[in-house]
Amino acid sequence: MKITFYGQNTLLIKIKDIHILIDPFISGNPLSKDKVDIQSIEVDYILLTHAHLDHVLDAETIAKANDATIVSNYEIAMYYQKKGLQVHPMNHGGKWDFDFGRVKYVNAVHTSSFDDGTYGGQPGGFVIEGEHKTIYIAGDTALTMDMKLIPLSTKLDLAILPIGDNFTMGVDDAIIASDFVECDKILGVHYDTFGYIEIDHDEAKRKFFEKNKDLMLLEIGDSLEL
Numbered sequence: 001m002k003i004t005f006y007g008q009n010t011l012l013i014k015i016k017d018i019h020i021l022i023d024p025f026i027s028g029n030p031l032s033k034d035k036v037d038i039q040s041i042e043v044d045y046i047l048l049t050h051a052h053l054d055h056v057l058d059a060e061t062i063a064k065a066n067d068a069t070i071v072s073n074y075e076i077a078m079y080y081q082k083k084g085l086q087v088h089p090m091n092h093g094g095k096w097d098f099d100f101g102r103v104k105y106v107n108a109v110h111t112s113s114f115d116d117g118t119y120g121g122q123p124g125g126f127v128i129e130g131e132h133k134t135i136y137i138a139g140d141t142a143l144t145m146d147m148k149l150i151p152l153s154t155k156l157d158l159a160i161l162p163i164g165d166n167f168t169m170g171v172d173d174a175i176i177a178s179d180f181v182e183c184d185k186i187l188g189v190h191y192d193t194f195g196y197i198e199i200d201h202d203e204a205k206r207k208f209f210e211k212n213k214d215l216m217l218l219e220i221g222d223s224l225e226l
Helices: 059-066 074-081 145-152 171-180 201-210
Strands: 002-005 011-015 018-022 045-047 069-073 086-090 095-098 101-107 124-130 133-137 158-162 185-189 214-216 223-225
Touching: 002 185, 011 124, 045 059, 059 069, 059 074, 069 074, 074 086, 086 095, 101 145, 145 171, 158 171, 171 185, 171 201, 201 214
Parallel strands: 018 045, 045 069, 069 086, 133 158, 158 185, 185 214
Antiparallel strands: 002 011, 002 223, 011 018, 095 101, 101 124, 124 133
16 A cells, blocks of 8 residues: 655555545645646545645546546545545445445534535544555544544554644644544644644654654655555
């Protein structure tokens, strides 16, 4: 499993020969728009945690260019189906076996609406199993006790957590979240894109290190492999 970071909450995950794009916000991201060419991204699936613009901005464009399937909650899936796109609707607690592995849609505490005001359903996160590895993508969320349910059914190899604060968990709550999901290997997302969520990288890493945890902050375009 290879995971490439494209800024904010945008990730490209390669499992087998399948490419899964998470929350595509590239063309409007001041940190990534000049570093990542959305026309060159090849994807088979696009997974959306919720409907906010900084998570769905490029979803329609990329889906059309790649004939990709959008996977999200029912409301988001129907929003894109009406636009003629392929979709796979899910909802909280449900799981599905795709050709790349298993996906479970799990709880998140946040809001969710499209930029035009359309209701985007309830936000969520994803637990993805593939190539004998399991990752948790929290999406935009507050710290929630529901995270404790995840290790009851699966052992995580990586937790992808928002750490920018203000709109989501900050570093301190993300450390607690890593305890809840019983995973000490963390990829931080949702930071630095806007003034509200700028963080001190060294301090964030130090706080995780002091709790015997590994916080990874990738440069845009960089990858890690599990």
